[in-house]
Amino acid sequence: MLEIKYFGIVLENKKLLITNKIEIGNGRLMLLFGNNECGKSLFLRSIHGDFTNYEGEILIKEKTPLFYKKRKRTLLIENESQVLPSETVWKNIILPLPKITKRTKQKVLDLFKVVELENIRDRKVKNISYSQKKFLEIIRAVIQLPYLILIDDIDNYFDSKNMIKALKILEYAINNGSTVIATSKNRIKNFDDYFRVQKNKVVKL
Amino acid sequence: MKKGIFFQFIVIVFFLILWNLIHVGYEFQKNQYHNTLSSEPMILVSQKLQTIQRLNKELDSLDFISNILIESDTLVAQKIIKKYSLKGIQNILSSFKFPNAMKIYFHGQRYGSSEKQIVENKITKNFNNIILNYNHTLWKNVQTKLDFLKYVYYVVNGLIVIIFIILSTFLRVHYEIRLNKFWEIYRSSGGSAKIRNKNFWINSIWLSFIPCIFIFATYFAVRYFKYLHFEISYWKFGVEFGLLLLIVLLSRITLGKNL
Incomplete structure (x- = not known):
């Protein structure tokens, strides 16, 4: 599904995240962890097709990242929440969906239950917590079942309890063939594949 | 229909009514002068x-x-x-x-x-x-008044066109730019990139075809119920519609890659 060859982010005469080869299959949960400013976010943005200043090649199902970005088959959840503060939680969830089937609605409600959001679905997003916003974004991405879900700093707003809930939500997408690539500063339990950034190089653990 | 679009719709209809009232006023006054000549x-x-x-x-x-x-x-x-x-x-x-x-x-x-x-x-x-x-003096006076009326009519029409273009284009562009953040979130959340453009053209129908149809229908109703005794040439409605299309085009060009 995802193939990265001879990759390296070029940034002001520095090369970050150097790797010869990374291969991730369908329905995998991958974590890339490392310290601040090691290039984790740029790595995700490169896969998403937003950042192009890199060496090497990124292929998603043998196509360039831009191909899937345009078709909304790769979704990036950045550190800063991309939500409409004046709209309700429900409106934010269904925002990108062209139509809402009964099945989708039921699935969203099920996922709401997992993260205990069912009571605040009609609340405006400006009145919910950061962790709830992050849950909202993850649910919104998961119900679209894209090829790739990219999550920057996945544990940023979550405590260990909420982290387990977030992984439970992601399970739905993984079971349906989506691949999740997340970044973090620390190693988090329950991921399938772990990669660590060490001295500007990516090491598979 | 969104509030912003409805507001623009009202502004456009208001301008079209005002513009057609100027046509009616011009026709009325011209008719008065012609009647003076006809009766002499x-x-x-x-x-x-x-x-x-x-x-x-x-x-x-x-x-x-x-x-x-x-x-x-x-x-x-x-x-x-x-x-x-x-x-x-x-x-x-x-x-x-x-x-x-x-x-x-x-x-x-x-x-x-x-x-x-x-x-x-x-x-x-x-x-x-x-x-x-x-009565040559009367004829000459009427001709002078007709010329002046025509001049004023053209000047007022010109002003209306300029104000209309500037105001409507500004309102449209301002409305779309205000929505930039919404569309950015919409796209980043997985929404189709084409929807904004499609939305722009749907709104354009609301802001060009519908006001023109509304004004044209009102004109016919007023004529049918004999509240209006003067005819407004059809080409004037054509000009109004053309101007609305021009405003849509100008807005689209101004917005460029924003959409």
């Missing part, structure tokens, strides 16, 4: 009835003349007797030879300076024994 006849007097009849034949083909009345000498005498109650001296009056008169009524809207010249040339060149009596 040119009176020709001649001793010979034949001369008058010959002139009548010549003028008959001119399309800017609405009506010609010929009053023969006997009719003139009868009118004088009736008007001044001179029945007692009817016999004395009937022995007098009165001149024959001809009244020419014009279509005010078609009676311009070239038409006036045609009539006067026909009379003075071929019929020099005819006395011509016409």
Whole structure:
């Protein structure tokens, strides 16, 4: 599904995240962890097709990242929440969906239950917590079942309890063939594949 | 329909109503001036009835003349007797030879300076024994007023067009730019990139076709129920519609890659 060859982010005469080869299959949960400013976010943005200043090649199902970005088959959840503060939680969830089937609605409600959001679905997003916003974004991405879900700093707003809930939500997408690539500063339990950034190089653990 | 689009719709309809009221006002005033000209006849007097009849034949083909009345000498005498109650001296009056008169009524809207010249040339060149009596000062005053009215009408139309283009384009562009953040979130959350563009054109229909249809239908209703006695030329509605399309085009060009 995802193939990265001879990759390296070029940034002001520095090369970050150097790797010869990374291969991730369908329905995998991958974590890339490392310290601040090691290039984790740029790595995700490169896969998403937003950042192009890199060496090497990124292929998603043998196509360039831009191909899937345009078709909304790769979704990036950045550190800063991309939500409409004046709209309700429900409106934010269904925002990108062209139509809402009964099945989708039921699935969203099920996922709401997992993260205990069912009571605040009609609340405006400006009145919910950061962790709830992050849950909202993850649910919104998961119900679209894209090829790739990219999550920057996945544990940023979550405590260990909420982290387990977030992984439970992601399970739905993984079971349906989506691949999740997340970044973090620390190693988090329950991921399938772990990669660590060490001295500007990516090491598979 | 979103509030912002509804507000723009109201502004556009308001402008179109205002613009059409200017058309109506112009037509009304022009009509008044033309009626003044139509009701003022040119009176020709001649001793010979034949001369008058010959002139009548010549003028008959001119399309800017609405009506010609010929009053023969006997009719003139009868009118004088009736008007001044001179029945007692009817016999004395009937022995007098009165001149024959001809009244020419014009279509005010078609009676311009070239038409006036045609009539006067026909009379003075071929019929020099005819006395011509016409209120030239009134005709000249009406023409001056018509010219001024036309000038004011064009200036006001020009101003309306400029203000309309600037205001509507600004409102549209401002509305779309205000939505930039929404669309950014929409796209980053997985929404289709084409929807914004599609949305722009759907809103454009609301802001061009619908106001024009509304104004056109209102005009027909007002005409049907006889509240309006003047016609507004269809091409003027065409110009209004064209201007709305131009505003849509200008907005699209101004927005560029924002959409």
